[in-house]
Amino acid sequence: MLVCYLTDEPSKIPAIRALLEPHHHVVSGVLGDKVILGSDGVLMVDADLRVMARVEQIKETLSYLKAASEKLFVVQKHLHHMVAQAYALGATSVVRSTREISPKLAQIEAAAKASPATGGTVRSEIVDCARAFASMFSAINHDQSIDLSEAERATARVIAGIERDGLGAWLDDVRRYHEGTFQHCLLVTGIAVGFAIEIGFTDLDIKRLGMSATLHDIGKAKIPLSILDKPDRLNPDEDAIMKRHPAIGHELLKDMPEVSGEILDGVRHHHEYLDGTGYPDGLQAGHISDLVRLLTISDIFAALIESRPYRPPMSRQDAYKILCDMDGKLELPLVKAFRNVALVA
Ligand SMILES: [Fe+2]
Ligand SMILES: [Fe+2]
Structure with a gap:
């Protein structure tokens, strides 16, 4: 070469x-x-x-x-x-x-x-989206305001890419080219968009869930990289710091008039479980919206299939099995609806 x-x-x-x-x-x-x-x-x-x-x-x-x-x-x-x-x-x-x-x-x-047809070329959507994430994370680190149009553009490009090539190709390409937090954000957005398409959401709702997914971990921009990129299991102190990211993300976005309540809800509550054991607010099922339930399933699945330098990615089958075993925490009918996204798309 x-x-x-x-x-x-x-x-x-x-x-x-x-x-x-x-x-x-x-x-x-x-x-x-x-x-x-x-x-x-x-x-x-x-x-x-x-x-x-x-x-x-x-x-x-x-x-x-x-x-x-x-x-x-x-x-x-x-x-x-x-x-x-x-x-x-x-x-x-x-x-x-x-x-x-x-x-x-x-x-x-x-x-x-x-893939000789493309010469293994990184598709432009992935490069653009990674650039948008980089720019938003760096704005936060420099205490500047986030340009939401970047998140919108990135989301639109993910939607276009998945509609054109399918979710499977997106997941493979992202895992091949990216690591760490950007890989995670690109995967969650792709999976959430694939999920929304699978269950027949309108274009507007696909965009809404896509934007929530794009921004869901924005609070991680304030988590020290020594914790964010730690190649081993976090110790209890580090875990407590990491668990601040939903509230931090909510704080970063809450005064921006163009950020809808639904997006804020997704950013703050994507780690809540129906049985009240999630964080940061320990919400019970009745207080967890449908959009958040979809986002949480997408987020957990993405985290399981991510490729890390120190371990091979989990297969989509094994990751889906874990979701099925989380009855009580996740909404089972939604997990069933997710089957085609997890295994087929
Ligand atoms: Fe998160
Ligand atoms: Fe996440």
Whole structure:
């Protein structure tokens, strides 16, 4: 595979060449160099995204490398919080250490071979949606207001993608290209939209549930990344912090006039259970709306089938079985209606 490696540190080039050249054809350059790359090559950007001048150079490079469909950003561990920045710049994949580069390239190459028609290209909806999530999360982190039109655009693109290619293709593509919170948000939105289509919602209601799903975990933008991206089980203190995200999300959105009550309800209550054992308000069944019930099922299913660096994704069959065993917490007739979404779509 052709890999075009662009860096702001020329001293890194020999090591990267030594690492990749046994398997790939590497073209290297210093950021700012003019490079040519077709749609079958991978652009790999390894630069300090904290430096504004670098960010501008990357934007310029990407503006004339539109044909490059794969854009892999290397964001070293200490620049963890720059992952969102990478996606905002148009990354299609992000790795956080040199060690992860070869496995990620192998994954990209395998995807290209598996779907020669598209060359394994990341579909534009996924790139756009990840960019919208990145931009909303980063606005919150900088105490700026969220641009809701980004959430609306992202939701509309998910709906269009699923109507065109089906939910199964969406789930596979998202899991192949994304990790962590963005992967989760993209999956939940896709699953919720697929669910709404399956049960015959009107276009307006599909949009409503889709928007709730897009925004449901927005409060996670305020949860420390050390907790959000922790590769192991959270300890009780960390779990308590994580469980604040629905109330935080509600707080972030509640004064925005364009956010409807239904969306706020979804953001605050998607972790409530019918038997009152959920959080943050311990609501009982009578206080949990239909929209929230659909969102909760979509959210749990997405969390179960997510791919994580440290474990393979659970099969859709096994994940659906877990939902069926949650009688009393989830509405069983809705879980039954979800069957086709979980197993067939
Ligand atoms: Fe959540
Ligand atoms: Fe969630």
